Amino acid sequence: MQFHPARLLAGLFLLLQLMAAPAMAGEEVMEESEPVKIVGASGALADNVRAHLGIKDDRIPVAFSFGSNTLESWQQKTRHALQALGYFSPEIRIARKQLDEAERTVVIDLKPGPPTLIETFEVRLEGPGKDDPWFREYLDDLPLQSGDRLNQGSYETIKSRLFALANEYGYFQARLERHKLVVNPETHSADIHLVMATGPRNHLGAITLETDALTPELLSRFRLLEEGEAFDNNRIFEQQQLLQQSGYFRGVVVETNQDPEQPLITNLVYKLEPAKRYQIKFNTGYSTDLGARVGFTLNNRRINRNGNHYNLSAQIAQQGHTFNFDYVIPGQNPVTDNLTLNFQRLREEDDLGDNVITWFGPVWNRQLANDWLNSYSLRYGDEDFSGRSGQDLHSKYLLAAISLRNVEKDHPLFVTEGHRWSFEVLGTTSATSDPSVDFLQFRFDNKWVLPLWADHRLLLRGHLGSTLIKDEDFLDALPPSLRFRIGGDNTLRGYDYNSVGTRNSDGNLLGGKHLAAGSIEYEIPVVDRWAVAAFVDAGDAFIDKFDIKRSVGIGVRWQSPVGPVRLDLAKGLDDPEEFRIHISLGPDL
Numbered sequence: 001m002q003f004h005p006a007r008l009l010a011g012l013f014l015l016l017q018l019m020a021a022p023a024m025a026g027e028e029v030m031e032e033s034e035p036v037k038i039v040g041a042s043g044a045l046a047d048n049v050r051a052h053l054g055i056k057d058d059r060i061p062v063a064f065s066f067g068s069n070t071l072e073s074w075q076q077k078t079r080h081a082l083q084a085l086g087y088f089s090p091e092i093r094i095a096r097k098q099l100d101e102a103e104r105t106v107v108i109d110l111k112p113g114p115p116t117l118i119e120t121f122e123v124r125l126e127g128p129g130k131d132d133p134w135f136r137e138y139l140d141d142l143p144l145q146s147g148d149r150l151n152q153g154s155y156e157t158i159k160s161r162l163f164a165l166a167n168e169y170g171y172f173q174a175r176l177e178r179h180k181l182v183v184n185p186e187t188h189s190a191d192i193h194l195v196m197a198t199g200p201r202n203h204l205g206a207i208t209l210e211t212d213a214l215t216p217e218l219l220s221r222f223r224l225l226e227e228g229e230a231f232d233n234n235r236i237f238e239q240q241q242l243l244q245q246s247g248y249f250r251g252v253v254v255e256t257n258q259d260p261e262q263p264l265i266t267n268l269v270y271k272l273e274p275a276k277r278y279q280i281k282f283n284t285g286y287s288t289d290l291g292a293r294v295g296f297t298l299n300n301r302r303i304n305r306n307g308n309h310y311n312l313s314a315q316i317a318q319q320g321h322t323f324n325f326d327y328v329i330p331g332q333n334p335v336t337d338n339l340t341l342n343f344q345r346l347r348e349e350d351d352l353g354d355n356v357i358t359w360f361g362p363v364w365n366r367q368l369a370n371d372w373l374n375s376y377s378l379r380y381g382d383e384d385f386s387g388r389s390g391q392d393l394h395s396k397y398l399l400a401a402i403s404l405r406n407v408e409k410d411h412p413l414f415v416t417e418g419h420r421w422s423f424e425v426l427g428t429t430s431a432t433s434d435p436s437v438d439f440l441q442f443r444f445d446n447k448w449v450l451p452l453w454a455d456h457r458l459l460l461r462g463h464l465g466s467t468l469i470k471d472e473d474f475l476d477a478l479p480p481s482l483r484f485r486i487g488g489d490n491t492l493r494g495y496d497y498n499s500v501g502t503r504n505s506d507g508n509l510l511g512g513k514h515l516a517a518g519s520i521e522y523e524i525p526v527v528d529r530w531a532v533a534a535f536v537d538a539g540d541a542f543i544d545k546f547d548i549k550r551s552v553g554i555g556v557r558w559q560s561p562v563g564p565v566r567l568d569l570a571k572g573l574d575d576p577e578e579f580r581i582h583i584s585l586g587p588d589l
Contacts, residue, residue, distance in 0.1 A: 034060045034103060040110035045085055049108065052081035060106060082112055086150035088185045089113035116183060120191040121146040123158060129171050129198030138165060150190045155181060162196050170231025170266065173199030202231040205265040211272035214248060215305045221334050222246065231266055243270060246335050247301055250275040275301050288582045289488040289497040291318025307334060319497065322346040336367035342379070348481065350498040351509040353387035355480050373405045385480045389508035395479045397433035401426035409449070409589045413563045416457065420447045420589045437477035439469035449588055457523040459588065463491060463539065465515035474513060474543065483511030484541035489584040491517050492537045494551030494570035501541035512541030529559035549574045563587055
């Protein structure tokens with residue numbers, strides 16, 4: 001008998017075709033995508049069916065085989081989708097129908113039947129953590145309760161959340177003593193029994209801040225955590241954020257480890273990667289108050305291992321220039337407390353005149369309770385002033401000041417809710433000033449951002465100030481930089497920058513002893529990152545007679561990648577000038 005390879009191959013090919021024929025019978029391969037229509041269910045129920053069937057955009061993918069096997073599979077998956085949401089007695093019909101001349105549609109016709117309701121619902125904790133507030137708070141507001149329709153997704157969520165809370169607060173030995181879900185399709189009821197044993201809670205062992213960039217003594221002042229305190233992942237993250245925000249480190253990685261001989265002790269290692277010693281930034285910008293500006297900032301983050309650092313900045317603008325140098329010595333809380341040795345030189349040009357000012361002296365900053373920042377400063381000032389009214393003044397003085405400041409906001413750039421408060425008291429005596437002058441000045445500034453319906457915002461702003469000084473000393477001795485003026489982007493739109501205040505008989509600006517100003521602004525979102533606003537500003541800076549100036553206007557707001565941009569068109573109601581355009585950039589608080 002002769003062997004014929006060709007005949008053998010032909011026979012095998014025929015056999016494979018015969019074996020494949022039954023599997024292919026009744027299967028139809030779609031040549032193009034077809035729509036899917038779900039009838040009898042909507043909302044979460046229909047969405048769950050789509051998720052189980054893998055349907056996107058209500059269409060079946062191209063080259064999808066549709067036949068008896070597909071129908072059976074879809075029936076089963078649809079049934080599981082309905083059961084997951086508490087429907088255990090559904091009627092399901094799936095068929096391809098010619099609903100229009102253009103194409104066929106796969107119709108999933110559902111009658112979910114009566115829902116399964118939770119009859120017995122038991123979720124409780126056992127062990128040392130059963131009365132801890134974070135567990136109790138979650139158990140008091142579970143997504144399922146007795147009498148609710150069964151939702152297996154919510155049931156799984158409860159289990160996952162309990163384990164997440166256990167891990168977050170150091171109950172690493174937590175386990176489910178009982179987790180039972182029993183469904184009775186005949187009575188359309190379900191019983192849930194979920195019991196977790198928390199086990200003992202871990203505590204912190206050794207806490208290591210690993211770096212050579214700073215001295216151990218300074219690092220110890222960054223410590224929030226104490227050895228022996230209960231494990232709390234939120235506190236561990238807070239410690240990480242504190243180190244990250246200090247400016248000394250570019251990266252902070254936390255590692256945890258358990259001692260095999262002490263399984264209830266968790267050791268922490270914070271690996272600190274030092275930031276680059278020098279940072280330089282260049283900036284340009286424009287505002288209606290100061291015109292075009294260009295500047296730079298140079299930071300030396302670590303002069304030495306004690307954490308001393310300096311910041312040097314300079315800016316040149318159309319309406320003046322500034323130079324500032326701060327040498328910073330960290331305090332007890334290195335993030336918020338410090339002693340700063342400040343040197344500042346600036347030139348101001350406005351309606352009052354030209355003023356070249358030099359200030360230097362120490363500033364002590366510290367943080368009080370509830371995030372209030374407190375500052376004490378003692379600065380020597382030297383002002384060389386040439387006024388538009390022909391008044392020239394050279395002042396030298398030692399100025400003492402105390403200030404309080406608080407800022408709370410829900411976003412660093414795009415604020416939807418928050419406030420800013422600022423109080424300051426400053427003054428000098430005739431013994432420390434030339435020409436001799438005694439004065440005491442009070443300043444108060446605040447701003448609120450209030451959320452309203454449909455993402456609308458209400459912005460309120462107020463400024464108050466008063467100077468206690470003899471009237472005859474006001475013009476002859478009070479340093480011009482400490483006289484009140486308003487006008488411009490941030491106080492009274494519709495008027496030139498710092499152009500509003502008491503004027504002499506020739507119309508030349510003198511400034512004011514007192515200040516009262518405010519603003520109301522209503523903002524409406526339009527599309528995407530754009531909004532429109534309408535506002536009313538009012539106020540005055542005065543010596544003895546309050547003569548209110550008012551303005552109204554409209555504006556456009558844009559949330560740019562670098563912060564909010566504001567373009568305002570304002571008209572002063574008590575001034576013959578035309579409309580003024582105001583442009584400003586930066587966060588509202």
